[in-house]
Amino acid sequence: MGKSERPEHTAPPDIFYNEDEARKYTSNTRMIAIQEKLTQRALELLALPLDGTPRLLLDIGCGSGLSGEALTEAGHAWLGLDISEAMLDVAVEREVEGDVLLGDMGQGVPLRQGVFDGAISISAVQWLCNADRSSHEPRKRLKAFFESLYRCLARGARAVLQVYPENAMQAEMMVAAAMKVGFSGGLVVDYPHSTRAKKFFLVLMVGPSSYAPQAKGLDGADEPMSEDEDVDMGEGGQVRNEGRQRKRHGKPKGSSKSGAQLKSKSWVLKKKAQMRGKGYTAIPVDTKYTARKRKKGF
Numbered sequence: 274m275g276k277s278e279r280p281e282h283t284a285p286p287d288i289f290y291n292e293d294e295a296r297k298y299t300s301n302t303r304m305i306a307i308q309e310k311l312t313q314r315a316l317e318l319l320a321l322p323l324d325g326t327p328r329l330l331l332d333i334g335c336g337s338g339l340s341g342e343a344l345t346e347a348g349h350a351w352l353g354l355d356i357s358e359a360m361l362d363v364a365v366e367r368e369v370e371g372d373v374l375l376g377d378m379g380q381g382v383p384l385r386q387g388v389f390d391g392a393i394s395i396s397a398v399q400w401l402c403n404a405d406r407s408s409h410e411p412r413k414r415l416k417a418f419f420e421s422l423y424r425c426l427a428r429g430a431r432a433v434l435q436v437y438p439e440n441a442m443q444a445e446m447m448v449a450a451a452m453k454v455g456f457s458g459g460l461v462v463d464y465p466h467s468t469r470a471k472k473f474f475l476v477l478m479v480g481p482s483s484y485a486p487q488a489k490g491l492d493g494a495d496e497p498m499s500e501d502e503d504v505d506m507g508e509g510g511q512v513r514n515e516g517r518q519r520k521r522h523g524k525p526k527g528s529s530k531s532g533a534q535l536k537s538k539s540w541v542l543k544k545k546a547q548m549r550g551k552g553y554t555a556i557p558v559d560t561k562y563t564a565r566k567r568k569k570g571f
Contacts, residue, residue: 279439281403290336290357299337299363308395311472312343315393315433318461318476318486321349328390331425333378333434334397336360338369344393345370352389354378379414381421389425392432398475399436402443415450423454426479432456434475444473451477458482464490491557538564 280289290298298304321328328349332341335353337360344351351371355361361373376383379401401414422432438444448460456477464470467490476486541564548556557563 281400286356286400290360292359295337295357295359295363299339305339308339309343311395311435312340312393315395315435316347318433318474319391319393319431320484321391329388331389331392333392333394335373338364338367338371340393340395341369341371354382378418381417382425384425386424387427389430390427391430392422392426394434396435396437398434398447399438399443402446415447419451419454419456423456423479428480430479432477436473436475438473447475451475461486461488463488466493
């Protein structure tokens with residue numbers, strides 16, 4: 274799906290997800306499989322205690338309840354928030370186990386303080402980076418969202434927000450907005466070397482935490498998937514995982530036909546420090562091999 278086809282470029286979410294689109298989305302087996310897989314990964318990153326106790330979770334941008342069903346199967350109670358009335362109507366018709374609430378997350382999450390044990394969001398928060406109406410200012414809407422999300426989570430709780438940033442600027446804007454209101458954590462990028470399988474998760478903690486989420490596919494491997502599986506919101510996100518390069522034969526990335534050298538070690542260290550400062554977590558540690566030129570092949 275090209276940039277011009279991203280849903281957030283087409284219309285505001287409450288208009289784009291009308292009755293026809295809501296039913297089509299919910300009946301699409303590919304979308305169902307993607308939502309289930311992304312929700313299961315969000316639950317992994319949420320890292321809830323495995324003590325058999327059900328938790329109360331918030332599903333932001335819950336849509337017709339596809340992600341909520343995965344939460345129910347995992348044994349948790351949930352409340353879903355979405356801006357599309359048509360999507361919520363479908364969720365009610367499907368008799369999902371969770372409660373659903375109509376609301377615009379860009380105006381804040383209107384829920385009681387400290388009641389949720391965790392929160393997830395699948396393919397929704399990047400919509401806040403767009404000014405769909407003249408009154409919308411993305412930075413202010415992100416601030417309102419993250420401030421209210423922080424308030425409604427219990428102390429020590431986590432939020433895992435799967436997003437499709439259109440570019441590095443959008444990713445940085447979301448990370449910065451979350452850090453400014455008090456969250457700790459950062460951006461986890463699964464399969465960072467793959468255009469098709471790359472997935473972005475903003476993993477946030479309320480208060481200090483020793484939890485260190487681990488990204489998948491850092492060794493260059495692609496996510497195993499069938500031919501009909503792919504992202505459901507486009508492939509516009511091109512946030513770089515600085516300092517890592519995909520293994521390949523031939524000239525390393527950064528070399529030209531004339532034999533230009535790779536960037537200097539000081540340059541690489543500087544860029545990695547900048548990315549860590551912006552909240553990215555999947556940045557490789559600095560070692561004696563950092564920026565070392567590779568040996569030529571046979």
